[in-house]
Amino acid sequence: MGSLKRFTRLCKMALVVAAFTAAVRPALAQYIGNVGQASTVSAFTISGGTTEQLVNPCSASITSNCIKMIGQASHLVQLNYGSRAQCTVLLEGSPDGTNWATLGAATWFAISLARFSEQTIVANGYYQLIRLKANPNGGDTCGAMTGNYAGFQTPLPLSPIATQFKSHTVAAAANIAGSTNSTPYLLAGFSCYNPNSSVAWLEFFDTFATVTLGTTPFFYEEAIPAMSTFSYTGPNVLGLSGFSAAAVTAQGGATPVSTALSCNFQINYSGPFTPITPLIP
Amino acid sequence: MIDRSPTLPAQATGLQLPTHLYPPAGAQSKNLANYVPVPDPGAQAVIFSFTVPTSMRLVLNQIGNNFVGGGFDEGSGNLIWQIWDNGVPIEDFENIIGSLGNVALPTPMAPIIFEQGHTVAFIIQNAAGSPILGGSGQVGATLRGWYYNFLSAGDSEWGV
Numbered sequence: 001m002g003s004l005k006r007f008t009r010l011c012k013m014a015l016v017v018a019a020f021t022a023a024v025r026p027a028l029a030q031y032i033g034n035v036g037q038a039s040t041v042s043a044f045t046i047s048g049g050t051t052e053q054l055v056n057p058c059s060a061s062i063t064s065n066c067i068k069m070i071g072q073a074s075h076l077v078q079l080n081y082g083s084r085a086q087c088t089v090l091l092e093g094s095p096d097g098t099n100w101a102t103l104g105a106a107t108w109f110a111i112s113l114a115r116f117s118e119q120t121i122v123a124n125g126y127y128q129l130i131r132l133k134a135n136p137n138g139g140d141t142c143g144a145m146t147g148n149y150a151g152f153q154t155p156l157p158l159s160p161i162a163t164q165f166k167s168h169t170v171a172a173a174a175n176i177a178g179s180t181n182s183t184p185y186l187l188a189g190f191s192c193y194n195p196n197s198s199v200a201w202l203e204f205f206d207t208f209a210t211v212t213l214g215t216t217p218f219f220y221e222e223a224i225p226a227m228s229t230f231s232y233t234g235p236n237v238l239g240l241s242g243f244s245a246a247a248v249t250a251q252g253g254a255t256p257v258s259t260a261l262s263c264n265f266q267i268n269y270s271g272p273f274t275p276i277t278p279l280i281p
Numbered sequence: 282m283i284d285r286s287p288t289l290p291a292q293a294t295g296l297q298l299p300t301h302l303y304p305p306a307g308a309q310s311k312n313l314a315n316y317v318p319v320p321d322p323g324a325q326a327v328i329f330s331f332t333v334p335t336s337m338r339l340v341l342n343q344i345g346n347n348f349v350g351g352g353f354d355e356g357s358g359n360l361i362w363q364i365w366d367n368g369v370p371i372e373d374f375e376n377i378i379g380s381l382g383n384v385a386l387p388t389p390m391a392p393i394i395f396e397q398g399h400t401v402a403f404i405i406q407n408a409a410g411s412p413i414l415g416g417s418g419q420v421g422a423t424l425r426g427w428y429y430n431f432l433s434a435g436d437s438e439w440g441v
Contacts, residue, residue, distance in 0.1 A: 038349065059318050059416030060326055069318075069417045071351035097414050126351055128417035 040068045042149045046134045048142040055132040067130050072151025075130060077121040079106050083143020086110040088181050089134045093127030102240055104271035105184045123272040124155040139180035158272055166267060171260035173211035173246040177267060181208060184240045186268040191231040193262045194224040200247045200257045208242030214254030221251065238276045300434050301340050301392045308429035311339060314384055319350065320407045321415030328422040330402035338436065339395040341426035345387030347380040350418015355379040359411035362422060365402040366395060384421040
């Protein structure tokens with residue numbers, strides 16, 4: 001009987017000891033630091049006007065209205081534009097602080113009054129420095145805008161966005177996009193009908209400046225038979241300056257066709273523009 | 282009978298632990314930490330600095346320094362951290378070419394001591410010719426420890 005009581009007492013003591021041991025047992029999880037994906041957000045304002053404006057990377061001397069670098073490999077810019085004036089904003093990346101690549105863009109056209117006031121630029125790729133450039137040639141009178149930049153360490157999924165169709169008649173050189181400023185674009189496709197009774201030579205130019213037929217270098221030329229339609233459906237063609245088209249009566253000629261071609265262009269003004277190599281006219 | 286009068290050096294009681302290893306009664310924690318944009322190649326920047334108040338002694342026993350950005354190889358020498366005492370790099374910390382710990386998770390180290398009136402500073406140098414462009418990343422550093430009134434704690438005026 002006595003041994004049973006001793007055994008019971010021992011069991012109770014063992015339970016108490018076990019309970020205390022469990023209570024003081026240290027946590028085994030180990031804190032290994034911050035391992036979540038780092039991101040950075042920078043708010044900025046662009047005052048607008050007739051001159052080029054930059055939102056530069058943050059530095060020792062630039063501590064506000066700038067883009068903070070943490071080694072991000074993807075970029076998302078949200079722009080809020082209250083004006084209806086034409087304006088272009090470029091997202092640029094540089095590996096050396098001297099040479100800047102256009103990664104993406106937002107363009108508001110004066111004629112597109114119904115377009116959204118808010119635009120988003122998305123691009124991937126690691127660059128040591130990232131900046132925004134508004135009104136890149138100073139050819140526009142941009143309105144003021146606010147925005148946010150967000151950078152992430154991993155790439156963002158990208159899909160063709162902001163592609164729009166522009167119907168245009170083409171005879172003498174006509175500016176399709178970017179008449180006053182460098183306007184980057186991706187020409188995704190086009191379709192042109194030649195109503196003339198003779199062959200028309202369709203030419204494309206990557207410039208926002210005035211085109212002189214027979215002199216200004218074109219990056220594309222295609223013969224369209226009489227009373228025929230010609231269509232192109234990619235791959236995308238990247239231009240960085242502006243898009244002009246013309247239809248002439250001879251290869252490399254300077255004389256516009258008598259009756260304008262009826263064309264439809266599919267153009268992406270937002271990008272992303274990398275890793276596509278810019279065309280060299 | 283233990284006299285706990287603040288005028289009596291605590292170590293005279295025989296109960297005082299070494300103040301450079303254990304914070305004495307009345308010690309205040311000191312957690313210095315900051316990030317700055319990486320300076321241009323060939324330039325340097327102060328990540329943070331702190332001047333030890335009069336009658337105080339600063340003990341630092343945790344360190345962390347890191348680069349948040351791309352293109353930096355640990356140990357390459359492109360980025361050099363330094364700890365300064367009154368504008369002069371101190372021994373063993375004049376050429377830190379890699380991360381000795383994270384700002385969020387500093388590394389314990391043998392304590393270093395700064396006397397009253399001395400300014401401790403964590404410096405980052407971007408070496409001349411470095412491929413890391415100014416502003417292309419954030420440089421961080423932390424030093425943690427405590428400071429205390431060394432006379433009340435029973436320390437000698439100079440050193441521990």
